[in-house]
Amino acid sequence: MKRKLSTEATAAWIRLMRVPSRVLDCVEQDLKKAGYPPLAWYDALLELSRAPSGELRPVELERQMLIPQYSTSRLIDKLVDEGLAARRECKIDKRGQFVEITEAGRDLQKRMWSAYSAAIDKHVGSKLSDAEAARLCGLLDRLGCSCSDAKADAKADAKADTKSETKAAPARDSVPAR
Amino acid sequence: MKRKLSTEATAAWIRLMRVPSRVLDCVEQDLKKAGYPPLAWYDALLELSRAPSGELRPVELERQMLIPQYSTSRLIDKLVDEGLAARRECKIDKRGQFVEITEAGRDLQKRMWSAYSAAIDKHVGSKLSDAEAARLCGLLDRLGCSCSDAKADAKADAKADTKSETKAAPARDSVPAR
């Protein structure tokens, strides 16, 4: 299996590594200049605001946001410090807890969205037609489900848990609000 | 200038934020499992090995790699520590220096490339036809030149005050070798 790496694939790789991080940077900068916190805060607030009663278990938030557990824990710390969310006891499972978005949190989420959506439009929407954006989605989706096997490899001799998450998942994700 | 953000653009944004970072992760993991250092080291070694006499000014390296100055400085520290590069005095400008790749550095760069190219092919090349890869390049390129104007802006009012960050995008670069 000694495939040859094509120049097209190489060119795509270079752009994959450069362009999105740059675009993210631009958007984050716009948000920051508007006086808002990092995007991760928005994502968390959005997930919380969407949840049935405005509250989620940290472990749920973690799964929604696809970030590591410790990262979730620390993010929650900060949201709580800023009064954007509150920890609430979880009666049914005393190991756990609920994190509930506050009014201030909902408010911030809404205000951020206007700046956020404007930034996305500025840096992505305005540069591509809808058809092009859709084609880009299609191409990126083709790259999506690759690392599950790495995970499997890692614990190959462990449990064969087949947790392979084929997360080509539809857009049910962070950004879209409102 | 109150454009509406389309759902297509939003979907593209989500994928832009997720897919490439995931692909990068996979490639980095592959490299790591093969016992190699981070990709940034490869990039630096590649730039050095390509340079006329195997040496560059740090400031050149910085521009090639699109990473901040302090980051370059620290990366060089590590390469030197590992014997992959050496600092050499710059006679014509005593503020500066040259960084020269060593034989060990050239050797590592070459060895890394075989693992690296295999990983790129596995996670990108094998998932897209050459035509698709080319289309992906085209689409990503449309997004590329968005922050250059930010740079221009910054330069424009540079004299004013602008503590605003003229930060260059952190991005991976320079893959193609051999």
Place this chain on the structure above:
DNA sequence: CCGCACTGAATGCATCTGCATCAATCTTGA
């Protein structure tokens, strides 16, 4: 020659990240 603005590079410090581990609690199954 001097003063002054600028460039090249390093570094102190605060923050962020990842990893490993911990304690508490829940679940399972013998």
Place this chain on the structure above:
DNA sequence: TCAAGATTGATGCAGATGCATTCAGTGCGG
């Protein structure tokens, strides 16, 4: 029913990153 194992969430620590500053050296205008 209880021990073994799995889950939930927090945290100590090491390394990475970003920011601002510092230091040395350059080059220009006077």
